[in-house]
Amino acid sequence: MADMEDYKELFVVESRESNETIAQALLTLEECNDRETIDEIFRSAHTIKGASASMGYMNLEKLCHTMEDVFDLIRNGKVVASAPLIDVFLGCTDEIEALLDSIEGGGDDQGENIEDLVTALDTWKENGNRADASSTEDGEAQRDPAESEAPVDGNARGSGERYRVTVTLVPECSMKDVRAMIALSNLGEIGSIISAKPGVEAIEDGNFEDHFEVIFESEAGAEAIQAAISGTDIVSVTVESADAPPAPEKKKEAKQQKSEHHGKTKEIKNIRVDIHLLDQMMNLVEDLVINRGRLKQIAQKNQIKEFDEALSMVGRSVADLQNLMMHIRMIPLSHIFNRLPRVVRDVAQHEGKEVDFIIDGGETELDRSVMDGLNDPLLHLIRNAVDHGIELPEERRAAGKPEKGCLHLTAMRDRDNVVIRIEDDGAGIDVERVRSKAVSKGLMTQEEAAALSEDQVNDLLFSPGFSTAETITDISGRGVGLDVVKAAIESMKGSINVRSTRGEGTCFELVLPPTMAIVEVMMVRINGRRCAIPISNVVEVAILKKDAVHRVGSSQVILLRDEVLPIHLLGDMFGGSNHGEVLVVLQYGSKKCGIVADVVEGQQEVVVKPLSTLIGSCPGVGGVTIPGDGEVVPVLDVNTMI
Known part of the structure; x- marks a missing residue:
């Protein structure tokens, strides 16, 4: 079987399309929670998951599998697609894009944020709609989350000690919202969040610089609180009594928060083109090839130096365009x-x-x-x-x-x-x-x-x-x-x-043949009429010696280099009796034959067009071509002749 590396480019292109579908559908889902959009996201995540598994990218498969699980819960009404959850999903699409970039560049699917995203999604799987309960308090709707403390749990247990917890993230953390949400979720499991600065909604949206503060009540103790929050992208966790004065806030220059993934421009490397457009382009290239032959004949007739030089440059461009077009149409x-x-x-x-x-x-x-x-x-x-x-x-x-x-x-x-x-x-x-x-x-x-x-x-x-x-x-x-x-x-x-x-x-x-459209042919004249022979079928051209021709039954053969070859005069096709002096030796598979021609005019590239259905099939003729002078020339079908 072909090496899996051969399919990597196709995998990246198709997975990127599916990922863009997920991102667009998530934005639609935020505006209108409908079943069709959810199904579309589920299908796209499933597509990436299956392709990743078949290619051996198990980290990417794990992330998509977890997304698929949560969307299955959404589809069944067990989880609501709220804004905090959609934020997590959008973070997942950013991470998938980064992983695909890494794979395309020759790397693997090792990502820094995969485990955090999977943990966040697992929290939603376990807690269902309660996972974002802390961000939906009615009393917070009209307050500025960036400037005030926000009470989170109006029904705090009233037992245990209160702590002021300050969490500082690495400055270049690209997914602050997800990391902060995990921290808040872990705190919620061992106690009650009283208030947060800025508000919980702002923290989960990533609307803070590199640190945030939480007033927290718990019986677990300071060490347990610190252990619950510590993790990737977290520089420090400070836990102190809520009765102590708050630590002086560090004065920092305001810094633009910019997502690593959204901030970069993406070069489009692959596009999908309708095959009918490629066929139209091919027809135009074929017309150029025909007219190039016509211009060559005009140049030879008039002998204009400037025209010859321009035609030489145009000819090279047409040849390059022709080769490029053939390459585009090639399929493995x-x-x-x-x-x-x-x-x-x-x-x-x-x-x-x-x-x-x-x-x-x-x-x-x-x-x-x-x-x-x-x-x-x-x-x-x-x-x-x-x-x-x-x-x-x-x-x-x-x-x-x-x-x-x-x-x-x-x-x-x-x-x-x-x-x-x-x-x-x-x-x-x-x-x-x-x-x-x-x-x-x-x-x-x-x-x-x-x-x-x-x-x-x-x-x-x-x-x-x-x-x-x-x-x-x-x-x-x-x-x-x-x-x-x-x-x-x-x-x-x-x-x-x-x-x-x-x-x-x-x-x-x-x-x-690798292609049927443009082929190189040898132009010959038989009984004064011109015809083309595919150069791939021509073995050699020799002078016909009459004394070497013998008759066997109703056929004529010639002894050429100790090899007996049948000869076709093609009188039925081109009329009259053939008295040419040139022998063109043709081969098809392991079989050979010779045809008699008047003269060989040379080689050239031509566009072979099939015979019209009005004419029907003609034995021995595989198609027609129109060289530069406009004459319709038959192209011999050597396969049928032999």
Whole structure:
């Protein structure tokens, strides 16, 4: 499986979106407490929690899990989403943002405030609506919390000793409100808060410099009070008798209180773009490529120096824009591969088989247009490998194999193409069974079937409606066979081959172009008419020697470097008899052939457009292109020709 590091960027982007959703919904919740908003926050926290756990960020998972627990209580009416609780949640979103920044920068999810936030949320889980009771006294509504002492508990027990508790936090503490709220909550557990300076509401909102004072009544004693408050971000806790005169207040310069998270500007590194906009951009880039060719022809005709220099600069810019656009459209194959383990599991369970599924090369990229057409063929081949290829455990045991079969999916770049292999260690293809099936379906006679080589028999698997399944099941035997897969792959200008060894396994190999839009072609003339050949299919260009051409049956072949190649004159496609003197050698997979041309005009990048549905399909033509002079030129489909 691909390394988890490959998914980190996607994890950060999606988690940041979910975190922003939580922050916005919290502000909405403060104005209007509705079920839909609560559910939205719950879902977003759940999303971050699940993604964090799968990526191994357990601190982030712990924080989101605790948030989820409290919001579950809010959703069930056991806790009210009051202002102090929303403050804690907003502190959580700040901490999540900081953790995501750390992860994005190559760090981990170790945060200074996680434990404090989890403790604060646990207090709400345990105490429910009583957790903020101290901040909702009616008598405080009209008073300035920053300037006066605020009675907190009107029904103080009247027993125990009164203390003046002064708490000083570190000056750079970024979450004073949460830390202060924890301190007040801990005090409330061992006694009664009589008053606070500034008021409790102001303290819980963080509206103080770096210290606050509480008049407190308790039977626990000074040491217990000090131990209850001490913790992270607290510099000192002073506990003295309330009867003693207050300590002189330190004169400090007023300092702007600014949250570390809210004060910094956030650079937007990722945006989501509608795929249709990318398609429109691609069309515009294709038009630029076509018109660049037109301008080159004009420059060659007029020989204007300044025009040549400007065109050279424009040409480089268009080439860079084209490469950038192609890169933007590239998508890792992991987007398809990640769905397949579930398919393997389901089919294996249905068939009573055990399969070890291995994926390599998920980071290999393909153009979106190629990727869209690859999903169904790949799904069919994977199901086929588990259903037809890998045997039942008892059959494998009898054959001396491990009971658990192995299915290996691999992707890699090979020169200008992407190669995908689906290999299994199953029974392999039963050649004799395929021959008999071909005869029974009337595809050929017994004698013709017997004369076929093993490779030719394997090619029969791609015949329309061909299937070796004896019974129709949910998995196979419905006549939708490998012919559909082959047609889909060839429509993407790719190829599919199969290799098999009886008793050892089968390998299907897909060869696909990374993109179908802009390709490099060789321009040739055949019988005076121009056509384009994809450069990836051209092996070499040679002078055609008439004495090396021989006739075998109704076909012509040529002996070229001890290799016999069939020759196509393409008279049916381009009219007339072909008397060209140039041999263009083409290759598709492991097969080669030659075509006869009048002249080779050179190489250039062109935009290949599919044939119009009004024209229909034309054997041997994969599409058309329009070079700079405006002529419509057919692009040969070498796959079909060979």
